Amino acid sequence: MPYIPLESHLPGITGLLEYRKDTGQPIRELTEILLRGESTLTRAERELVATVVSNGNKCQFCSAAHAATVDMLLGESETANMVKADIATAPVSDKMKALLTIADKVRENGKLVTPVHIEAAKSAGATDREIHDTVLIAALFCLYNRYVDGMATAMPADSSYFTMLADRLVNHGYYRLPQGYDHLKKD
Amino acid sequence: MPHINVDKDLPGIRSLMAFSPQTAAPMGELANLLLRTSDTLSMADRELIATHVSYLNDCFYCQHSHGAIAVCYLDGDTSLVDQVRTGDPNAPVSDKLKALLAIAASVQKGGKFVTTQQVETAKQLGATDNDIHDTVLIAAAFCMFNKYVDGLASNTPTDMSSYPLRAKQIADNGYGNHIFKNKQPVAETAQ
Numbered sequence: 001m002p003y004i005p006l007e008s009h010l011p012g013i014t015g016l017l018e019y020r021k022d023t024g025q026p027i028r029e030l031t032e033i034l035l036r037g038e039s040t041l042t043r044a045e046r047e048l049v050a051t052v053v054s055n056g057n058k059c060q061f062c063s064a065a066h067a068a069t070v071d072m073l074l075g076e077s078e079t080a081n082m083v084k085a086d087i088a089t090a091p092v093s094d095k096m097k098a099l100l101t102i103a104d105k106v107r108e109n110g111k112l113v114t115p116v117h118i119e120a121a122k123s124a125g126a127t128d129r130e131i132h133d134t135v136l137i138a139a140l141f142c143l144y145n146r147y148v149d150g151m152a153t154a155m156p157a158d159s160s161y162f163t164m165l166a167d168r169l170v171n172h173g174y175y176r177l178p179q180g181y182d183h184l185k186k187d
Numbered sequence: 188m189p190h191i192n193v194d195k196d197l198p199g200i201r202s203l204m205a206f207s208p209q210t211a212a213p214m215g216e217l218a219n220l221l222l223r224t225s226d227t228l229s230m231a232d233r234e235l236i237a238t239h240v241s242y243l244n245d246c247f248y249c250q251h252s253h254g255a256i257a258v259c260y261l262d263g264d265t266s267l268v269d270q271v272r273t274g275d276p277n278a279p280v281s282d283k284l285k286a287l288l289a290i291a292a293s294v295q296k297g298g299k300f301v302t303t304q305q306v307e308t309a310k311q312l313g314a315t316d317n318d319i320h321d322t323v324l325i326a327a328a329f330c331m332f333n334k335y336v337d338g339l340a341s342n343t344p345t346d347m348s349s350y351p352l353r354a355k356q357i358a359d360n361g362y363g364n365h366i367f368k369n370k371q372p373v374a375e376t377a378q
């Protein structure tokens with residue numbers, strides 16, 4: 001049961017972003033810029049950063065939502081599953097392994113990112129912008145994970161919810177739906 | 188030394204925001220909405236929550252920056268701010284704010300550490316649903332800001348006399364791109 005009254009048809013983050021829409025807007029905008037804006041990292045790569053952090057923070061809702069988004073972008077579920085299990089042996093580039101490792105350190109504490117991690121990423125071809133964006137995406141998902149779990153939001157009753165959510169994130173993005181979310185009510 | 192090539196003359200998050208003004212804009216807007224609102228939680232209460240979370244995350248720049256902003260709102264009461272910053276249970280603040288600070292401290296550890304009991308206690312002491320919501324979101328947002336600042340090893344000023352000067356800019360004008368676009372404040376004696 002959420003700690004404050006949230007719309008019961010909006011599990012996870014959506015109910016919170018609708019509870020206080022004014023703070024929801026810049027959170028949505030920051031996410032849209034970082035995960036779907038112009039970047040030399042692919043959208044799937046950036047969603048993998050979100051997935052690794054949410055998985056490490058054991059945030060079930062965010063982890064499922066962003067893994068489903070990676071799966072939809074890549075057309076397979078092996079990559080997200082393997083990245084969640086072990087970054088070092090996952091089927092991603094050396095640059096992504098270095099960036100995902102940085103993201104996982106940020107998740108624990110920003111100070112754990114060392115010059116050695118940064119050097120590994122740079123020698124695998126990562127730019128300053130890619131390192132910046134990786135750190136900020138990881139930090140942003142530390143916000144999301146704490147917001148979702150700190151308010152004890154609900155999980156969807158049915159895991160098919162995540163396929164629908166991934167479809168919305170892939171095809172519409174992170175901005176609020178112009179029509180709102182009343183169409184998701186079951187009755 | 189910062190992990191990426193940022194303006195060496197800008198401290199902490201200001202240098203990162205100047206590196207990435209596009210993402211700085213919504214971050215500044217979020218900070219204004221969460222910290223520059225005064226309703227059943229004052230601006231001082233909100234900055235104290237931010238300061239304590241930043242202390243728990245061991246983010247030197249953020250805990251001293253937001254502590255100095257709280258001091259501006261509290262007529263210069265640095266001893267109260269230091270007590271709240273470091274989690275002294277005898278800090279002279281309301282029981283309601285103490286209960287909210289406990290929730291914020293749990294959020295810092297991880298969202299799942301917040302308990303029904305903590306929330307019930309806060310509500311019994313007069314916290315509204317909005318107070319609970321804003322406390323959790325301020326704490327979560329400062330985990331983001333702290334990790335951003337430390338994850339990129341941004342410059343941390345060691346001259347403690349510079350913190351009140353930057354704090355005054357924010358107390359006077361709020362958050363926003365002016366904090367990295369305008370000239371950084373310097374002490375009158377140094378001019």
